[in-house]
Amino acid sequence: MEFTVSKLDLTQALYKAQGVVDRKTAQNILSHVLIESTSSTGVRVVATDYDVVLTGNYNAEVAVPGRMTVGAKHLFEVVKTLPDKPVHLTALDNHWVEVRCGSSRFKLAGLPPGDFPERTQPEGLKFFRISKRILSDLVDRTLFSVSHDETRPSLNGVFLRVVREENEVRLTMVSTDGHRLSKAEALGGDAGEFGPAAEAVIHTKALNELKRSLEGSEPDTQVAFHRGNVHFMNDEVTLQVRQLDETFPDYTKVIPQRSSVRVPIPKALFVAAIRRIATLTSAKTNIIRFELSPGRLVLSSSNPEMGEGRDELVVENESAEISVGFNFKYLLDVLGIISGENVHLSLSDQFSPGLVTSPDDAGSLFVVMPMRV
Numbered sequence: 327m328e329f330t331v332s333k334l335d336l337t338q339a340l341y342k343a344q345g346v347v348d349r350k351t352a353q354n355i356l357s358h359v360l361i362e363s364t365s366s367t368g369v370r371v372v373a374t375d376y377d378v379v380l381t382g383n384y385n386a387e388v389a390v391p392g393r394m395t396v397g398a399k400h401l402f403e404v405v406k407t408l409p410d411k412p413v414h415l416t417a418l419d420n421h422w423v424e425v426r427c428g429s430s431r432f433k434l435a436g437l438p439p440g441d442f443p444e445r446t447q448p449e450g451l452k453f454f455r456i457s458k459r460i461l462s463d464l465v466d467r468t469l470f471s472v473s474h475d476e477t478r479p480s481l482n483g484v485f486l487r488v489v490r491e492e493n494e495v496r497l498t499m500v501s502t503d504g505h506r507l508s509k510a511e512a513l514g515g516d517a518g519e520f521g522p523a524a525e526a527v528i529h530t531k532a533l534n535e536l537k538r539s540l541e542g543s544e545p546d547t548q549v550a551f552h553r554g555n556v557h558f559m560n561d562e563v564t565l566q567v568r569q570l571d572e573t574f575p576d577y578t579k580v581i582p583q584r585s586s587v588r589v590p591i592p593k594a595l596f597v598a599a600i601r602r603i604a605t606l607t608s609a610k611t612n613i614i615r616f617e618l619s620p621g622r623l624v625l626s627s628s629n630p631e632m633g634e635g636r637d638e639l640v641v642e643n644e645s646a647e648i649s650v651g652f653n654f655k656y657l658l659d660v661l662g663i664i665s666g667e668n669v670h671l672s673l674s675d676q677f678s679p680g681l682v683t684s685p686d687d688a689g690s691l692f693v694v695m696p697m698r699v
């Protein structure tokens with residue numbers, strides 16, 4: 327095989343493959359990318375770890391059709407240092423690959439292309455179309471609260487549910503690590519042939535790769551569900567993701583349906599007060615006490631080794647009096663995700679979760695579990 331491709335296209339293809347290839351596996355082939363010709367004017371770059379398959383199609387001048395594999399990391403490190411000129415790749419004997427660009431020459435070890443895992447693209451997929459911006463925003467609002475505890479595999483991903491509503495689709499994404507919960511929802515796109523509903527739990531790694539694959543010129547992404555896999559396709563890249571074989575817990579039981587009080591707070595003031603009081607919290611617990619009384623919200627913390635701190639915010643609250651503790655890091659994570667200038671903090675008592683919402687984002691809500699002070 328021999329072909330010429332632009333440095334930009336090859337760099338982007340290898341950059342997107344970095345998170346998919348498995349460098350720690352005993353199967354060396356999974357640390358490689360497969361490059362194969364699709365025509366005299368195009369090549370396909372494939373990376374997989376079995377759970378995620380990333381396929382990208384790029385323009386190229388193919389002199390000799392064929393297939394080759396090469397270490398994804400090594401090739402990426404070489405290519406990104408090359409001058410902005412066309413890059414020539416040639417398959418040599420014993421599966422070595424020669425890389426030429428200008429006056430630069432490299433030879434990299436490869437493996438037999440036949441060792442690369444076979445993959446198939448199902449026919450008859452029923453896609454719906456959704457804005458990349460909407461999809462990326464939903465991922466951003468939920469990915470941060472996924473559990474990394476491998477003993478709770480059902481929480482190691484984001485729950486995605488899609489429901490057809492006439493010619494549009496409603497996407498709901500939910501994640502939780504047991505200490506906090508995030509839910510984001512949006513209605514839009516083009517339902518196409520999709521319907522009536524589908525759901526899956528998608529692993530964190532796959533969602534990170536989805537965000538990479540969303541980087542492109544086309545404004546929309548096509549999505550389809552098929553036999554335990556979710557397919558995402560845009561102008562250059564197709565991402566096939568194996569969903570987790572786990573049942574996501576009933577998250578609706580965690581979301582407070584009614585709260586004693588909902589307090590509007592300017593987000594910037596809230597964040598600043600939390601950061602000030604957090605300087606004296608215990609590193610083991612990260613607890614801040616929130617004391618709500620008529621007209622004010624007092625934030626306080628104490629640390630026997632360092633001292634204590636107190637700050638007060640003027641808020642709209644006529645009569646409710648509640649004292650509750652929260653992990654300040656969880657609150658800052660939530661406030662960092664919310665884009666609006668104001669938030670609503672809904673509370674009931676010291677034993678009930680706090681609910682954080684924003685009047686500027688009706689489709690999102692965040693739950694933070696209380697901590698004993």
